[in-house]
Amino acid sequence: MTEHRHASTRPTASSPWVIDTRDIGRRAGLSRPFARSVPGEGVGLLGVIAVPESGEVELDLLIESVVEGLLVSGTASTKVEGECSRCLEPLTDEVEVRITELYAWPDSTTDETTDEHEVMRIVNDLIDLEPVVRDAIVLALPQAPLCEPDCKGLCPECGGRWAELGPDHGHETIDPRWAALQERFSDDNSEEK
Incomplete structure (x- = not known):
């Protein structure tokens, strides 16, 4: 009981x-x-x-x-x-x-x-x-219900459902410490053309 x-x-x-x-x-x-x-x-x-x-x-x-x-x-x-x-x-x-x-x-x-x-x-x-x-x-009842047992959830970058985004989905992430350097090289490459 x-x-x-x-x-x-x-x-x-x-x-x-x-x-x-x-x-x-x-x-x-x-x-x-x-x-x-x-x-x-x-x-x-x-x-x-x-x-x-x-x-x-x-x-x-x-x-x-x-x-x-x-x-x-x-x-x-x-x-x-x-x-x-x-x-x-x-x-x-x-x-x-x-x-x-x-x-x-x-x-x-x-x-x-x-x-x-x-x-x-x-x-x-x-x-x-x-x-x-x-x-x-x-x-x-489950305390954390799932739509499917293997639900992958949401992409933390764009909020899209992983089940709908496909295996090629991704976001380019640049370390902020290197961002200025990458911009510098991008500008140099565009000037050379």
């Missing part, structure tokens, strides 16, 4: 990320499949790579009643957009993450023996999937 910053927030039934678990029951062994599309705007590394403004996260989960709570397992998938960290070209990618999280029943041994941020809790028969899914997606 991972530590979640939002473990103490109270879920509201109106959120698309929240599941009402009353129909599952508390008897261990009961389960229910759960599939839903939820708004994913802002999920990711903002300013680097994230779910676009109108993007959605597809949840395909199984919720199982266990002795200590509800075990949520399955996948969350989404499309993300950003820009290449080397050449700054826009890029898109698909991310799919595995989710396995225990939500503890109130007054269960797990609830009473773990710190508030160690395990998620069931609050008023509701579980909030958002912190778990957000954390999983963020951890799956």
Whole structure:
């Protein structure tokens, strides 16, 4: 299990990320499949790579009643957009993450023996999937996304993309200490003609 910053927030039934678990029951062994599309705007590394403004996260989960709570397992998938960290070209990618999280029943041994941020809790028969899914997606995203694994980036002289400039691209660089001497010889050669 991972530590979640939002473990103490109270879920509201109106959120698309929240599941009402009353129909599952508390008897261990009961389960229910759960599939839903939820708004994913802002999920990711903002300013680097994230779910676009109108993007959605597809949840395909199984919720199982266990002795200590509800075990949520399955996948969350989404499309993300950003820009290449080397050449700054826009890029898109698909991310799919595995989710396995225990939500503890109130007054269960797990609830009473773990710190508030160690395990998620069931609050008023509701579980909030958002912190778990957000954390999983963020951890799956590259901190420095690339359009291609071998992206060569930008030419430091002209700012052109190396992928478009070709192998012959180059810039003549003259050591400033020799520049005056080169100008002198250039002037001499032009006078002799």
